[in-house]
Structure formats: structure tokens, C-alpha cells
Amino acid sequence: MGVGPTGLVGREGELAELAAFLDMAGMNGAALLLTGDPGVGKTALLDATAELAVAKGMRVVRGSGDEYETDISFAGLHQLVGSLPDELGRLPRSAREALEVALGLGAGPAPSQIAVLNAALSLFDGAAKERPLLLVVDDLHALDQASRAAVGFVARRLGGRRIALLGAGRTESDESFRSTGLPELEIAPLGDSDALRLLSRRFAHLPRRVLSTLAHEAQGNPLALLEFAGSAASTGASGGQYGQGVGWASGQGRDVRALYSARVGRLPYRTREVLLLAALEGSGDIGVLEAAIGPDGLDGLAPAERDHLVMVAENGRTVRFRHPLVRSAVVDGSTGEQRRSAHRRLADALGDQPERRGDHLARATTAPDEAVAAVVESAARSSLRRGDADGAIARLRRAAELSPDRTVRRRRLSQAAYVAAWVAGHLEVSHEIMREAEGDPAARSLSAAATAGFLVLVTEGDADTAHALLMEAIEQTPMSPGPPSGELETALFTLTLASQYSGRPEHWQPLSKVLAQLPAAAPAAAGSLGRVHHDLGSVTDGMLRRLDEEIARLKDQSNADVVIRTALTASYLDRLPGCREAVSRVIRDGGAVGLSMPALMFVALDDLYTGRWQPSADAADELIALSEETGYHLFAQVGHYIAAMAAAQRGDLDACRRHCEDIWGWSGPRGLRRLENCAHQAAARAALGAADFETAFRHATAICAPGVLPPFNPEAVWSAPDLVEAAVRTGRRAEARRHADALRDAGVGHLSSRLALSSATVRAMTSAAEDMVRCFEEALALPGVEQWPFEVGRARLAYGEALRRQGLNREARVQLAAALGRFEELGARSWEARAAAELRATGMTRTGRGKAGEALTPQELEVARLAATGLSNPQIASRLFLSPRTVSSHLYRLFPKLGITSRAELRDALEALPAEPSAIRP
Known part of the structure; x- marks a missing residue:
């Protein structure tokens, strides 16, 4: 008869493959996806494989997609996790809380998506410790996007784990899951x-x-x-x-659904009532169903069980439909009022899960109802805190539909549009929602102004329109005594962005007046960002402490908006390294495409400042591509700036010029002066590397005049060393001194070691001859400057040049050799050429790196040998009766002589020293 051991006809080949799959997965983990048309037998094969797995001693956990829950993030994962409560309780606290918060089972800071996925993998791994685990997921095509990502994540990491993941999805519907590259077994119709x-x-x-x-x-x-x-x-x-x-x-599904509908229609009313609750609840949680219908209501399931329409798990905790078409038949056979009543009951049963409660309340309500709308809006905020931007957008739109007041309706729609644009990166969705909002004749809200302004700014670079919209709306809003929040904070943040990119007085001056009315706020607040951008020197030590505290908390912060805003403020104050892990999470998670672009900016800037120029250029290229692909053309210009700076410092003048021209061509006609200044900064840096000091001076003074550091122009501070150096090298010493004094008077040295080094270096470059050595030595001895390798190299180059011009060639060689070594390590080819030329001008040449052992003085050699044994600078100083600072100076000098960059290389470098000659010779 061709009947398999499980009672299936004509599936001997498929069953054999599935049995082999279980054997392989039970030893080393495996995943398999069954594909085929509706009704072809995928679910029956899943059932048969589950029975076979139990016979083999495996543990089986099941879940399925639900077309009625596709807009609820992690609804599918909830089913799998809910079947493993004991294992969930044994997870480490951080992993357990990540899952509980993501699934709405607990409260707390929103976890990142990667944390949720890793926690799910750990949960399943723990469940498979005692015996192999089979995860069965039916209807993958109907899974919510977050659960689909979780299933794919787990499936690709099963190697070495005793976990089998078996899924099923319709061939014509499953393209997004099939793209993960899972092995497939296509189920064909019977012959x-x-x-x-x-x-x-x-x-x-x-x-x-x-x-x-x-x-x-x-x-x-x-x-x-x-x-x-x-x-x-x-x-x-x-x-x-x-x-x-x-x-x-x-119609393949239609006729079979009609037959199922007939079977459902013959069931008792009480049974159909319970089945409707189960169909709309989605997860199959018996506890929720019991709370919704009452303790005796579950008896109504019996007729459906006997008719093989549903199955209750052995542990009695879950119920599932025999086939997805049964669920569809149950819902299709109900009336609208029956569905609304079921949703109301489920909402009452889910009081401890705000998002699911809000979803059911929304579906139970047809007429506008502000009380329900407020619950749904609260659920949207909860979704946003969890990092579920798409869920937040859907819930805000539904809250708007339920809003009786047109002004409140417009506000909620505008908030949904803003989340779509700023967080999710869905410009088309944002425009669609705004068109819907514009159709409402209610007065313009702050949210509407913020969204419209943000859209026109990031897509068209129209800072004029954005600024006008936002200022009008903000001026009509009364200011409360405390820090701004909600709509006002969003509007202020967007206004600050528009004023930043414009950089024009007619935009930042009105913003400054608004900021002056606001009290001190958190580092991520619009007011803090605006003040920092307006005047870096005004940042107090107290503000820096609060920022550092906020950055320290980012490791537990998964609200992507807070991460990005904090990193934006930190980027002005050289604190991006502390934000690196958090902003990288925003990029990795992929759930906040809009915020992924600023996150890419900060990663690229962090790499740029710390001398990782190729990764910086790669991140900038990714930013440009993503911005252009999604329509965020403004952010692409920032990518061009970072790429131009990386090219300038590496000496790739052609690439730098191309990126600068792209910025000027797009930003110039739009009056985005700040972006134009960014391009001038990169062009000045490239010209300095090429020793074209006149061109460098022209670009640097396009940013600001010598001796002036205007407000709302941070590039004036960052390019100050470029202007001073270009002025010194073109004989404009008076202008150089005025600018060095302006940087000193700006008081930015306390903000970071990089800014302190820049300020001290320009002071040394413009100091009197008798003070020059002391000033440069003080600059290079500043704590923490080694984390900024390019700036240290520039300082040593300027020091060596100044020494050579005073005829102190021997001392100049030490600094120039150190600068040359730095630039070689960084790949700063044009700067390396400058240092080499200066070194030759001292009458010395440098041979291959790593051959300078004999050039070490006896004391340097002794310091090197002690450092190679692992002794610290204070320990070496104690042994040699020196100060730790002198030891540090010796190490700075001997590293480039040995051609190394760290203490770890000292032992090998000393062992490789030849008897003679030196690496630097006359």
C-alpha cells in the first residue's frame, strides 16, 4: 500500500530523509526547511517527524506562524520560549531578562535584538543538555518578522549543539526566509x-x-x-x-477551507467560542484562554479534539490547531461582534502584557475611544523601548484611528511618521502617514512640524523650510518650567539638527534664544546638544561628568534613540570610544535602519580619530551607499566628509578631492554651510600633508578667519591646528598667533586629551624660540594623548621642524624619526613623506625599520631591556634612579628607533639587534 511507519502514504522517501536529519541533528545540530504548496502534507510530515523524535528520546517544542499576529514582534518566539519555563528560569539573569522584556513577560530596559537572539539560542542550548531537542516551526511564512529573524539566527548556529530545527513554509510565500540559505526539502504532490x-x-x-x-x-x-x-x-x-x-x-486553499468551515460549524457554540479565543490569542497558551473564558470553559475544547481539529500538548499548557486552515475557518466563521467580544476577553486576560493587551483592545474597538487609544499609544511607547520600531509605528497609527479628537489624532499620526523616518528608516511609510495627517484640517502640531521638518531636511537638505516649520510651531508652544519632553523635545532636537547642518546665523541665533530659556538637561537632550554645538568651550566639568555617566549606562541601554543622541553629544567631546559597543549594536540589530545611519557615522568617526583609517573609510562608504539607497541624502554627505578626511590623512589627494566636490556640489546650493566647512577641513588637511601650505591656508580660512572661533562652528575648533600650521609655514606668524590665542581662550583643552594636545601644540608652534622646547615637551607629556596617534605624529613633526629651523639637528632627528614611525604605522603616506624630507634636511637618512638598535643610547638600551621584562615605568625608574616621566620619554624615543609600536614587541626587537650599523645614519 506504500504506507510509511507513521501511517503516511507515499512519503517513504521524505520520512527516510527526515529520520536521517534527526539522527544527524541529535549529534551535531542541523536545520531543515520543508517547502511546498498549501495542503501538500508539510504539517503531516512535521507531526510524523515529531512522533519519530519522541520515539528516539528527543524533546519536542513546537510553534507556528499566525497570520493574525504578524504585526506583533516575537509572537512566534513567544510560543517556543513559553514551552520551556524551567529552562528560562535557569538562564543567566541578563539573558533571562532580555527574553522576558522582548516577549512582554517582564519589564526593564529594552534589550537589543542581538541580545534577544543570543538569549533564545542559550535557552534552546540549555534545553538540549539532557537530551536532544527538536524545534518544530510550522507556517514560517506567517511568522512575525522578529520571530523569523530569531528562527534564522538559531538555525544558522546549531553546529555542535544537539538541536534540530525543522520548519515548514509555503513555496510561494517564503522568499524572505529562504534567503537565509537553510537546507530545503521540497514536498511534492502525491502521484x-x-x-x-x-x-x-x-x-x-x-x-x-x-x-x-x-x-x-x-x-x-x-x-x-x-x-x-x-x-x-x-x-x-x-x-x-x-x-x-x-x-x-x-483556488487551492479555498475549497478545503470551506470543508473545514463546515466541520467547525457543526461544533457546539461553546466549542466555537473557545476555538475563536485560541485563534485570536495566537500563542496557544492555555492559561490565557482559561483566564479569558473562565475555569470551566476549557471543557468546550473536547469536541474539537475528538474531531481532530485541535491538539492539546501532553503537558496541558498549550493548544494548537491541526492545520492553519482550521484557524482561518474558525475566524472566518465568526461574526464581527463575536471577534470583538473575544478580543475584549483576551485584553482583560493580558493585563500584565501592555502591548498584547493594547493590540486586543484595538481590535475590539470600532468607534473612536480615547481611553482605548491611550492604552494603545502606551503600548506603542513600550514597543519603542524594546527596540520594536515597526510595532510602535503600527500601534501609533491604530491609536490615531481610535482618537476622537482630531488634534490628538494628528499628533499620534505625526509621531508614527517621525518614528518611521528617524528610527525605522522607512521614508515611504513616513510620507504616507504624513499625507494621511495632512488630510486632517486640525491645526499643525509640534509632532507634525518635527516630522515634516525632519523629512525635508534629511531627504532634500532644505534646512530653511525645516527651520521655519519648527520655529513657528515652537514659538506657539508655551514653555514649561522643567526640561522639555515629548513632542517639544522631539521638535527641539529636529530644530537643532537643522540649525547644525545649516550653520548660518539666521538659523542658530533663534535656536540659541530658545535654548537660553531651558534648564540643564540630560546629555542626550536637544538642549544639551544645542549648547555643546553652539560653544564647545562652555561645556563644564559637571556636564562632562554627567555625559560620562550616561555613556557608562549605554551598555544596558537598548533604546536606540537614546544611544544615538548620547553618541551625538559624545562625538563633539571625543568620547565616542565609550559609545562604540552601543552604537555597533544599533547597526548589528538592523531593526532601526534610520538610526543605523547615524550609528555608522559614529563608528566611522571613532575609527578616523583613533587612526583606523581603512575601517573608517569602509564604514563611510557603507553609510553613503545606505543613505543613497534609502533616500537620506543628507547623511550621505556626512559619509563623504569622513571618507574625505580618511583620504586626506592617508595622502590620497584624488579621493579626497572627489568627496569634497560631492559635498560642495550638493550642500552649496542648499546653503548647508556646516557641510561646506567639513569639506574645507578635509581639503586643508590634504593640502598640509602634501606640503601645499598656501592652499591649506585658503581652505582653513574658508571655515573661519584667523583669530576667530565663531559659535555654531565646531569645525573651526577642529581645524584650528590646520590653520595655525598653514599660517606658520606661509609666513603669517601674526595670524597664527592670533588663532592659537583664540583656541586657548576658547577653553576647550579640558574637554578631552585630543583637544588639549591640539591647543598645546598650536601654542608651541607659535611660541617664542626660548619657550618652544618647553611648550612642545609639555604638549607631548599630556596624559592620554597616545590614543590619538595622528595628532601625536603631527605634534612631533612640528616639534622636529621647529628644532631643525633653530639648527638643533640632533634633537630634531629624534622627533622627526618618531613622527615618521607614527605616520608609517598609520599609512599616512603624504605626512610620512613630509617627515622623511625633514629628516633628510637634518643631514640624516633612515634605512629600513627595525635596524636602529645601535642608535640607542646606553640608558635607552637599559630602559628597553627592563621594559621588555614586563616592568612598569615606575619600577624601571626606581631601578635606574630616574623619574617615571624620564623613562616614558626614553621609551617614546626608542620605539621608532627599533621600528616597533608597543612593549610587546620589545623582546623580539632587542634580540634582533645586529652588532652594527644604525637605522638612522649621517
Whole structure:
């Protein structure tokens, strides 16, 4: 008869493959995806494989997609995790809390998506410790996006774990999951002979001609075969009667669903009531169903169980439908009022899960209701805190639909549009929502102004329109005594962005007046960002402490908006390294595409400042591509700036010029002066590397005049060393001194070691001859400057140049050799050439790196040997009766002589020292 051991007909080959899959997965982990048309038998094979797994001693956990829960993030994962409560309780606290918060089972800071995925993998791994685990996930095509990502993440990391993941999805619907590259087993329809065998086995009492007609109508689809035959058997229809007006080809799911609907319709009312609750609840949680219908209501499931429409798990905790079409038939067979009543009951049962409660309340409500709308808006905020931007957008839109007041409706729509644009990166969705909001004649809200302003700024670079919209809305809003929050904070933040990128007085001066009315706020607040951007020197030590505290908390902060705003403020104050892990999470998670672009900016800037120029250029290129692809053209210009700076410092003048021209060509006509200044900064840096000091001076003074550091122009501070050096090297010493004094008077040295080094270096470059050595030595001895390798190299180059011009060639060689070594390590080719030229001008040449052992003085050699043994600077100082500072100076001098960059290389470098000659020779 061709019947397999599980009772399936014509599936011997598939069952053999699945048995082998279980054996392999039980030892080393594996994943497999069953694909095929609806009703072809995927669910039956999942059931058969689950039975076989139990027989092999495996543990089975099941879940499935639900078309009614596709807008609820992690709804599918909730089913799998809910089946493992004991294992969830044994997870480490951080992993357990990540899952509980993501699934709405607990409260706390929103976890990152990667934390949730890793926690899920740890949970399943723990469940498989005692015996192998089989995860069965039906209807992958109907899973919510977050759960689909979780299933794919787990499936690709099963190697070495005793976990099998078996999924099923429809061929025509599953493209997004199939793109993950999981192994597939396509389930084909049954052949004619197997179809007749199946029918003969189940419906032996039907005439052969009826069975043949049914087999032809069903086209080998097992579900259609059984349901059509069951209908024919119950009605007594002949083959000819059955074939009239009903055909499989007329709609594969439709006719079988009709047959299921008939079976559901014959159930008792109480049973249909429980089934409707189960269909709309989605997870199959018996506890929720019992809370919704009452303690005795679950007895109503019995008739559906007996008719094989649903199955209750052995542990009694979950119920699932035999086939997805059963769930569809249950919902389709209910009235609107019955569905609304079921949703109300579920909302009452889910009081401790705000998002799910809000979803059910929204579906239970047809007329505008502010109380329900407020609950749904609160659920949207909860979604945003969890990092579920798409869920937040959907819930805000639904809250707007339920808002009786048109002004409140418009506010909620505008908030949804803002989240779509700023967080999610869905510009089309944002525009669509704004068109809907614009159709409402209610007065413009702050949220509407913020969204419209943000859209026109990031897509078209129109800072004028953005500024006008926002200032008008803010001026009409009364200021409360405390720090701004909600709509006002969003509007102020967007206004600050518009004023930043504009950089024009007519934009930042009105913003400054608004900021002056605001009290001190958190580092991520718009007011803090605006003040920092307006005047770096005004940042107090107290503000820096609060920022450092906020950065320290970012490791537990998964609200991507807070991460990005904090990093934006930190980027002005050289604190990006502390934000690196948090902003990288925003990029990795992929759930906040809009915020991924600023996150890429900060990663690229961090790499740029710390001398990792190739990674910086790569991140900038990724930023440019993503921004152009998604329509965020403004952010692409920032990518061009970072790429131009990386090219300038590496000496790739052509690449730098191309990026600068892209910025000037796009930003100039739009009056985005700050972006123009950014391009001038990169052009000045490139010209300095090439020793074209006149061109460098021209670009540096395009940013600001010598001796002036205007407000709302941070590039004036960052490019100050470029202007001073270009002025010194072109004989404009008076201008150089004025600018060095302006940087000193700006008081930025206390903000970071990089700014302290820049300020001290320009002071040394413009100092009197008798003070020059002391000033440079003080600059290079500043604590923490080694984390800024390019700036240290520049300082040593300027020091060496100044020494050589005073005829102190021997001392100059030490600094120039150190600068040359730095630039070689960084790959700063043009700067390396400058240092080499200066070194030659001292009458010395440098041979290959790592051959300078004999150039070490006896004391330097002794310091090197002690450092190679692992002694610290204070320990070496104690041994040699020196100060730790002198030891540090010796190490700075000997590293470039040995051609190394760290203490770890000292031992090998000393062992490789030849008897002679030196690496630097006359």
C-alpha cells in the first residue's frame, strides 16, 4: 500500500530523509526547511517527524506562524520560549531578562535584538543538555518578522549543539526566509497511484469512480484528497455531482477551507467560542484562554479534539490547531461582534502584557475611544523601548484611528511618521502617514512640524523650510518650567539638527534664544546638544561628568534613540570610544535602519580619530551607499566628509578631492554651510600633508578667519591646528598667533586629551624660540594623548621642524624619526613623506625599520631591556634612579628607533639587534 511507519502514504522517501536529519541533528545540530504548496502534507510530515523524535528520546517544542499576529514582534518566539519555563528560569539573569522584556513577560530596559537572539539560542542550548531537542516551526511564512529573524539566527548556529530545527513554509510565500540559505526539502504532490491508495485506505466504501474523480480534482494534494473525500462520503455525492462547480484549480486553499468551515460549524457554540479565543490569542497558551473564558470553559475544547481539529500538548499548557486552515475557518466563521467580544476577553486576560493587551483592545474597538487609544499609544511607547520600531509605528497609527479628537489624532499620526523616518528608516511609510495627517484640517502640531521638518531636511537638505516649520510651531508652544519632553523635545532636537547642518546665523541665533530659556538637561537632550554645538568651550566639568555617566549606562541601554543622541553629544567631546559597543549594536540589530545611519557615522568617526583609517573609510562608504539607497541624502554627505578626511590623512589627494566636490556640489546650493566647512577641513588637511601650505591656508580660512572661533562652528575648533600650521609655514606668524590665542581662550583643552594636545601644540608652534622646547615637551607629556596617534605624529613633526629651523639637528632627528614611525604605522603616506624630507634636511637618512638598535643610547638600551621584562615605568625608574616621566620619554624615543609600536614587541626587537650599523645614519 506504500504506507510509511507513521501511517503516511507515499512519503517513504521524505520520512527516510527526515529520520536521517534527526539522527544527524541529535549529534551535531542541523536545520531543515520543508517547502511546498498549501495542503501538500508539510504539517503531516512535521507531526510524523515529531512522533519519530519522541520515539528516539528527543524533546519536542513546537510553534507556528499566525497570520493574525504578524504585526506583533516575537509572537512566534513567544510560543517556543513559553514551552520551556524551567529552562528560562535557569538562564543567566541578563539573558533571562532580555527574553522576558522582548516577549512582554517582564519589564526593564529594552534589550537589543542581538541580545534577544543570543538569549533564545542559550535557552534552546540549555534545553538540549539532557537530551536532544527538536524545534518544530510550522507556517514560517506567517511568522512575525522578529520571530523569523530569531528562527534564522538559531538555525544558522546549531553546529555542535544537539538541536534540530525543522520548519515548514509555503513555496510561494517564503522568499524572505529562504534567503537565509537553510537546507530545503521540497514536498511534492502525491502521484496518481499514491493518491488512489490514500483514498482507498481511508474511504474504502466509496466507489472506485468517485475516488478516481476525487484524485483528479485534488491533483495529488493530500489535504484536498482527504477533505474532499470526507465531504463526498458524508453527503453521498457521486463523482459527477462532486465535480460540478468545485475544482481544486479554482483556488487551492479555498475549497478545503470551506470543508473545514463546515466541520467547525457543526461544533457546539461553546466549542466555537473557545476555538475563536485560541485563534485570536495566537500563542496557544492555555492559561490565557482559561483566564479569558473562565475555569470551566476549557471543557468546550473536547469536541474539537475528538474531531481532530485541535491538539492539546501532553503537558496541558498549550493548544494548537491541526492545520492553519482550521484557524482561518474558525475566524472566518465568526461574526464581527463575536471577534470583538473575544478580543475584549483576551485584553482583560493580558493585563500584565501592555502591548498584547493594547493590540486586543484595538481590535475590539470600532468607534473612536480615547481611553482605548491611550492604552494603545502606551503600548506603542513600550514597543519603542524594546527596540520594536515597526510595532510602535503600527500601534501609533491604530491609536490615531481610535482618537476622537482630531488634534490628538494628528499628533499620534505625526509621531508614527517621525518614528518611521528617524528610527525605522522607512521614508515611504513616513510620507504616507504624513499625507494621511495632512488630510486632517486640525491645526499643525509640534509632532507634525518635527516630522515634516525632519523629512525635508534629511531627504532634500532644505534646512530653511525645516527651520521655519519648527520655529513657528515652537514659538506657539508655551514653555514649561522643567526640561522639555515629548513632542517639544522631539521638535527641539529636529530644530537643532537643522540649525547644525545649516550653520548660518539666521538659523542658530533663534535656536540659541530658545535654548537660553531651558534648564540643564540630560546629555542626550536637544538642549544639551544645542549648547555643546553652539560653544564647545562652555561645556563644564559637571556636564562632562554627567555625559560620562550616561555613556557608562549605554551598555544596558537598548533604546536606540537614546544611544544615538548620547553618541551625538559624545562625538563633539571625543568620547565616542565609550559609545562604540552601543552604537555597533544599533547597526548589528538592523531593526532601526534610520538610526543605523547615524550609528555608522559614529563608528566611522571613532575609527578616523583613533587612526583606523581603512575601517573608517569602509564604514563611510557603507553609510553613503545606505543613505543613497534609502533616500537620506543628507547623511550621505556626512559619509563623504569622513571618507574625505580618511583620504586626506592617508595622502590620497584624488579621493579626497572627489568627496569634497560631492559635498560642495550638493550642500552649496542648499546653503548647508556646516557641510561646506567639513569639506574645507578635509581639503586643508590634504593640502598640509602634501606640503601645499598656501592652499591649506585658503581652505582653513574658508571655515573661519584667523583669530576667530565663531559659535555654531565646531569645525573651526577642529581645524584650528590646520590653520595655525598653514599660517606658520606661509609666513603669517601674526595670524597664527592670533588663532592659537583664540583656541586657548576658547577653553576647550579640558574637554578631552585630543583637544588639549591640539591647543598645546598650536601654542608651541607659535611660541617664542626660548619657550618652544618647553611648550612642545609639555604638549607631548599630556596624559592620554597616545590614543590619538595622528595628532601625536603631527605634534612631533612640528616639534622636529621647529628644532631643525633653530639648527638643533640632533634633537630634531629624534622627533622627526618618531613622527615618521607614527605616520608609517598609520599609512599616512603624504605626512610620512613630509617627515622623511625633514629628516633628510637634518643631514640624516633612515634605512629600513627595525635596524636602529645601535642608535640607542646606553640608558635607552637599559630602559628597553627592563621594559621588555614586563616592568612598569615606575619600577624601571626606581631601578635606574630616574623619574617615571624620564623613562616614558626614553621609551617614546626608542620605539621608532627599533621600528616597533608597543612593549610587546620589545623582546623580539632587542634580540634582533645586529652588532652594527644604525637605522638612522649621517
